[in-house]
Amino acid sequence: ATFFCLGKQAAAAPELMERLRREGHAVGHHTWDHPNGWRTPNRAYYRNVLRGLPNGERVLFRPPYGRLRLSQLRRLRKRDRIVMWDIPAGDFTPDRSGQDCARKVLQRVVAGSIIVFHDNRKSSRCLKEALPLVLEALLNQGYRFGTLTEA
Numbered sequence: 001a002t003f004f005c006l007g008k009q010a011a012a013a014p015e016l017m018e019r020l021r022r023e024g025h026a027v028g029h030h031t032w033d034h035p036n037g038w039r040t041p042n043r044a045y046y047r048n049v050l051r052g053l054p055n056g057e058r059v060l061f062r063p064p065y066g067r068l069r070l071s072q073l074r075r076l077r078k079r080d081r082i083v084m085w086d087i088p089a090g091d092f093t094p095d096r097s098g099q100d101c102a103r104k105v106l107q108r109v110v111a112g113s114i115i116v117f118h119d120n121r122k123s124s125r126c127l128k129e130a131l132p133l134v135l136e137a138l139l140n141q142g143y144r145f146g147t148l149t150e151a
Contacts (some may be wrong), residue, residue, distance in 0.1 A: 001025050003064040004083070007032040007052025026147035028060030028083065029053055036038040037068040046070055060148055061118075063082050077111060083148060085114040091123040098129020113149070 003020055007029060008108050010017050020027050032052035037045055046063075053059065061080035068076070076082060091101050105115055115134070117127055 001145065002028055002060065004028045004030040004060070004085075006030050006034060024147070026060065026149045028062055028148070029080075030062050031064055034064045036065050037063055037072050038065075039067075042069065042071055042075075046075065046134040052113060073105075074136075083114065085116045086110075087113050087115040089115060089117045089127075089130065091125070092118050092120070093126075094122070096126055098126045098133065101126050101130035102137070104128035106137055109138065109143075111143070146147075 004015065004023055005027060009030075010027075010043075017027060029052045030051075032048045035045060035048050040048070045064070049061070060083050061076060061079055062083045062085075063072075073082060086106055086109055089101050089105050090096055091098075093101075109115065117123070117131060119127065135145075
């Protein structure tokens, strides 16, 4: 898998970040603390992005909410590979069950899809139920999984 991590969470769990890499996962970044690019002045947004970079290296970057101004996109793609997605799992929706979330994902998936799940308090219950259902169903349909660096 490819994990897009907030810089502040990655900084708080360096052993987890190392484990992800050691196990063959790709790790991208997702800013320092999740600002909305449409609502954040460019200079403050760039500072937040740079602060969230692991070791200042060139990486995969997933903008929070998928929201970037054109000026932000132009500047950031000089440094990072900007990654968007085609299937938001909706795991953060308060009343959505894991089964509903899995069903939504499975109805939309096609070869090459990028599915976004979240790892936070709002998503935890739904994620824990939906993710195993999605993985099992896709494996049974013959899909393979890889990191975005392999794609």
